[in-house]
Amino acid sequence: MEKTKKYDVLIIGGGTSGCACAYNCAKNNLKTLLIEKNNFLGGLMTGGLVVPIMKSSTSNLNTRYYKKLIKTAKKYNAQITYCDKNDGWLNPELLKIVLDDVLTSNDVKNNLDILFETTVLDILKKGNVIQSVILNSNLLSIPVEAKYFVDATGSAEFSKIAGCKFLDDNINKQQNSLRFILGNVDFDKFSKFIEKVDDNQDITNTNRNDSNCKELHFTTASTWDTNTKWALDKYLKRAVNDGVLKNSDRAYFQIFSIAGSNNQVAFNCPRINNYLDSPIEYSKELIKARKAIYRLLNFVRIYFPGFENAIITNIATQTGIREQNRVKTKHIYKKEDILSGKVFENPVLEANYPIDIHSNKKNKSTLKKLQKYQLPIESLMAADFDNLYVIGKILGAEFSAHSALRVQKSCMSMGEAVSYKIYALDH
Numbered sequence: 001m002e003k004t005k006k007y008d009v010l011i012i013g014g015g016t017s018g019c020a021c022a023y024n025c026a027k028n029n030l031k032t033l034l035i036e037k038n039n040f041l042g043g044l045m046t047g048g049l050v051v052p053i054m055k056s057s058t059s060n061l062n063t064r065y066y067k068k069l070i071k072t073a074k075k076y077n078a079q080i081t082y083c084d085k086n087d088g089w090l091n092p093e094l095l096k097i098v099l100d101d102v103l104t105s106n107d108v109k110n111n112l113d114i115l116f117e118t119t120v121l122d123i124l125k126k127g128n129v130i131q132s133v134i135l136n137s138n139l140l141s142i143p144v145e146a147k148y149f150v151d152a153t154g155s156a157e158f159s160k161i162a163g164c165k166f167l168d169d170n171i172n173k174q175q176n177s178l179r180f181i182l183g184n185v186d187f188d189k190f191s192k193f194i195e196k197v198d199d200n201q202d203i204t205n206t207n208r209n210d211s212n213c214k215e216l217h218f219t220t221a222s223t224w225d226t227n228t229k230w231a232l233d234k235y236l237k238r239a240v241n242d243g244v245l246k247n248s249d250r251a252y253f254q255i256f257s258i259a260g261s262n263n264q265v266a267f268n269c270p271r272i273n274n275y276l277d278s279p280i281e282y283s284k285e286l287i288k289a290r291k292a293i294y295r296l297l298n299f300v301r302i303y304f305p306g307f308e309n310a311i312i313t314n315i316a317t318q319t320g321i322r323e324q325n326r327v328k329t330k331h332i333y334k335k336e337d338i339l340s341g342k343v344f345e346n347p348v349l350e351a352n353y354p355i356d357i358h359s360n361k362k363n364k365s366t367l368k369k370l371q372k373y374q375l376p377i378e379s380l381m382a383a384d385f386d387n388l389y390v391i392g393k394i395l396g397a398e399f400s401a402h403s404a405l406r407v408q409k410s411c412m413s414m415g416e417a418v419s420y421k422i423y424a425l426d427h
């Protein structure tokens with residue numbers, strides 16, 4: 001066993017929210033340890049291939065890390081600003097290098113240690129205070145004492161081991177996705193094709209006419225929901241008739257070209273049924289999803305001009321799980337808090353991203369426009385412990401409210417807000 005290491009803050013999970021928290025804790029002079037089970041940072045942003053960051057903030061509240069990330073990504077040609085002014089279009093593979101740069105930069109490096117390929121073996125607690133943990137780092141046991149703990153695992157694994165209570169209002173689980181990337185795509189040919197077949201700018205657009213953009217980029221989508229007219233659905237239907245796709249492949253199809261590349265396209269599909277409570281069924285779903293990826297490859301090669309020579313370059317190493325465990329916190333954030341735009345004393349963020357439930361039923365997915373809303377810091381404070389914070393997609397929010405708050409920029413603001421809270425308590 002190694003000698004006990006002592007920190008002000010231990011953050012478990014170096015993904016979307018954990019990196020934001022670690023950067024800001026270290027910048028606030030808190031001695032910080034960030035542990036990550038993968039051998040790279042970024043979580044869903046890198047391993048999950050989730051791009052782009054959705055526009056969600058309506059103010060500058062707790063966006064210091066986001067700005068640092070975007071500025072650093074620009075340096076690596078890993079970022080573009082899209083024609084809707086969203087500057088969060090990133091390159092998921094380059095982002096691994098960008099995040100290493102951000103979290104070892106001069107403003108934080110003296111206060112931040114990072115342990116890759118490390119998880120938690122055991123937690124020692126007294127009453128409602130977590131005192132220390134035993135980490136497993138490449139089979140070495142490392143005891144760590146910290147004053148504050150932050151669960152940024154995306155699954156609430158740390159809170160589960162600690163014995164926290166969870167919210168159980170989730171009757172309509174969200175569908176998950178296994179994202180992938182195709183390379184060798186002719187951007188010019190495909191964007192001219194979608195510009196011709198779909199003039200609905202809410203669904204399909206390219207930045208061809210944006211004089212500020214040096215690179216050509218685009219996005220488009222199609223789902224089997226009947227409340228919108230999807231211009232691409234006729235191609236998906238034809239492919240089902242031709243035996244190239246299965247009907248379930250029509251459920252959700254969405255693509256984004258990738259920043260810093262002139263031939264790679266990220267797919268926000270295929271969908272995976274949510275069998276997270278049944279490990280065997282869940283594993284079968286992953287195998288089915290990879291088969292669906294192969295069908296989708298053949299589909300775009302045959303039906304979409306520009307994809308004739310496409311190849312699979314990446315399949316996500318982290319499954320796209322939208323919602324799994326939400327921890328019981330001191331304030332449970334409610335749908336009414338969002339809809340009424342309730343104002344709080346200690347807001348974590350100000351956002352307007354809509355309630356976005358990916359349903360397993362046709363015509364049940366939601367994406368309703370909202371006014372500005374705030375999230376209180378108490379929704380990130382575990383109810384069962386005085387020194388445990390939960391950030392990112394495990395926050396204490398009701399099922400539908402959660403679906404608005406889980407987007408990346410909001411997760412980053414959560415990490416940042418918790419760093420200020422800890423700093424205030426520690427000084």
Ligand SMILES: Cc1cc2nc3c(=O)[nH]c(=O)nc-3n(C[C@H](O)[C@H](O)[C@H](O)COP(=O)(O)OP(=O)(O)OC[C@H]3O[C@@H](n4cnc5c(N)ncnc54)[C@H](O)[C@@H]3O)c2cc1C
Nearest residue numbers: 013015016017037043044054153154320321392393406408
């Ligand atoms: C399919 C899909 C599409 C989405 N599309 C978008 C989109 O287009 N735009 C957008 O803004 N948002 C999107 N989202 C939402 C957003 O990506 C996530 O909600 C957000 O990234 C979650 O951040 P997080 O920090 O909670 O988790 P993650 O980013 O997943 O980070 C969790 C980290 O913890 C690590 N970890 C887990 N357990 C342990 C452990 N025991 N020990 C150490 N480390 C551990 C993981 O390896 C990971 O690095 C999407 C989500 C999904 C699933």
